Amino acid sequence: MSTNTIALTEFQTRPLTLRLHEWVSTVDHKRLGILYVLYALIFLALGGIEATIMRLQLIRPHNDFVSPEVFNRMFTMHGTTMIFFVAMPLVFGFANYLVPLMIGARDMAFPRLNAFSFWMSALGGLLLYFSFFGGNGLYGAGSAPDVGWFAYAPLTAKTFSVGHSTDFWTLSLLSSGIGSIGTAINIIATILCMRCPGMTLGKMPLLVWLNLVMAGLVILAVSPLSAAQIMLVIDRYLGGHFFDTQAGGSAVIWMHFFWIFGHPEVYVLVLPAFAFASEIIPVFSRKAIFGYPVMVLATVAIGFIGMSVWAHHMFTIGMGAGANTFFVLSTMAIAVPTGIKLFNWLATMWGGKIRYATPMLFCVAFLFQFLVAGLTGVTLAVAPLDWQLGNSYYVVAHFHYVIVGGILFTIFAAFYYWFPKVSGKMYDEALGKLHFWLFFIGFHLTFDFMHVPGILGMPRRIYTYEPGRGWDIWNLIVTIGVAFQAAGILVFAGNLVLSYLRGKTAGDDPWDAWTLEWTTSSPPPAYNYAVVPTVRSRRPLWDLKHPEDPDWRYE
């Protein structure tokens, strides 16, 4: 550790500009990972503010907290921000940081591509938010995009979207899309080529497997989205008519382009969430993951089936009975591998000695919430039910159950689990639990009760609603939940900052864990491992700690 101490002092006495320059010009996978995550946290705050504005507007019928134009911008920016500039960077940030460490590598396969990809994604976020200042290309045309995060044609055509707001949206997604594809290629190359001696594909930690499939999906899903953005620019500026219905273009083809991206994107986000759960649940249950080969198979199955379900977002657009039936079947089929995963986590906990530290609390809540999210997903896979519930608040509740109740909860778990490794400091357990309970209560107030107005006929994306439809009380409760969620997020941010500044030293392996990243120092040195490790099983540290009963005897 002494070499690290010297490096740290030297680092801290350097001038600020030099230190900042090191971060801006870095090609270190760990620093880029941290940049991704910090960047995502800033956008999480922005997206949260936008959500809060929407919920204040909807707190009662015929409210006039914001104008319809502002409301429409808020839901467009909220959706775009949360998916492209919060969820994706968080996913890539953790993958960047953890994948090389967990496979015993010293960096990603292409460090410069890695830096390039991050800065392309960062540019995308800046472009999107610059629209608040630069989007007003025509007097009175409005600033930020207001076409919805799905930007259905022909609302994005010049006829209906004057000014530059849609252009900022398009270029922002194009730019971040290039970054995403770059990082996805990098993750795949790293996993396939950079594993340490002994780590066959079958001995990789599940997190690495899940990120491998995630990266494959990114390439397949983000490419058509980027192509569609280019086509939209051609429509708007070069006289193309791909989506311009006024000139014979097709609105439906945009829907296909968008959802062949949009649905696999859900799995892009949820597979890393599964990855965190698959690492954290075993460590805190003190048991090996149950059914590792089945977990891998289920992941690959989700990847393949996930590419064939996109048109379940389009059950109401008037596809024939044949197409509707196909997408019902493929969508329901994906419940099987997802269910298998849930059962395997359950079996991992079964017979264990579960320690409820903050990461495990978030993971156990994730299991319950993901169960509900999966089951409401099955109800929406039933096309006739989707004819009623599609585009209603029931759908909004369902996918927030997936993205917040599933994905965000495991991301919080991951924050607390790896914070000691990344910062070298232990977080405050009491604050962590306070964060958990505040956010848990807020989440359930908001998203449990949000299902009801959907069943009672409330469509989404409306800036106000009529009284007397039985929606008022549910909307009030939903908005109250926001206050708890916001409080939880503040405690979370406070915990990170305070613990970083004043936390206790964590040590290399505070959780008594089993994967390679816990063998190196906290934080790891730039080169990760002084000696490249050799592994014999999926849990190299278990083997080290239990030489009398190593895993490699059973695998």
Added chain:
Amino acid sequence: MSPTNIFAPVSTPAESIFGLSIFVLLTVAAIFVVVFSLLAYAAVRFRNKQGDDSSEPAQIYGSTQVELAWTVIPVLIVVALFLATARVIVSIQNAPRPPGALEVIVTGHQYWWEYRYPQLNIVTANELHVPVNGPAHPKPTFLTLLSADTDHSFWVPRLGGKTDLIPNHPNQMWIDPHETGLFLGQCAQYCGTQHAKMLLRVYVQSPEEFERWVHEQQQTAHPASSAGERVFEATACVNCHTVSGTPAIGKFGPDLTHLMSRDTIAAGAVPNTPETLRLWVKNPDAIKPGSKMPAMGLSDQDLDAVTAYLETLR
């Protein structure tokens, strides 16, 4: 009770969806209870208790039998759900159109609904009138769904599921309400600034009442020549609105020939009263900011005259 509850169906498509939804909800509820109980049991029973020794629990790496069980059982459940779903899809989407069916062409506009009855030669807006169905008088309504601009969606939850109105992509849906009354809904696909106030009102009437309504709507307007008519026809009103039997033949906005037969204006945003009508003509943004109707900047005197004229359109 909510007037837009999907669990209170009064028309065959909504009823078959309701029946299917009960089956699906009971199935997923059963799954929920079983898995929730197992999870809760494991989470509580296997927690590390005070005073436990620090030894590790038995390491179990997997079990082929157990994995097979929780693969095969979900597959069977999926097959059952799929078959039930496919049946309802086909029964609704491929339902034959009886020869006596009423045909209505619905065109979505930013932010209002146009209804054309080609068999009856009627054009109206925002308030759809259809006859009630019974064993004695089966007369389902088949809707052809078009869009004049952006995507919209026709959703009246108690009558049926939603179907989108997409430009260059004509769609079909049908309803056969068994009860008379007013059924509410609204546009369910984001279509622009005033998507929220593109409300749907479907009046299901007895055969006699429907006949009477049809007869009224088939008349041309006979407004007494008035100052209001002069203002209306000398202003840009006529570029967008039709009043049959007069020079006003615009097609961009709602047909006003029988404006006073409607209970609401601005696609259901406000009741149709002299006050709201005057305010709507004076400043549409006061009722529906972002609507496509411009304020014509009429003097108070002209406003009174136009409002009086509109009130004669019965």
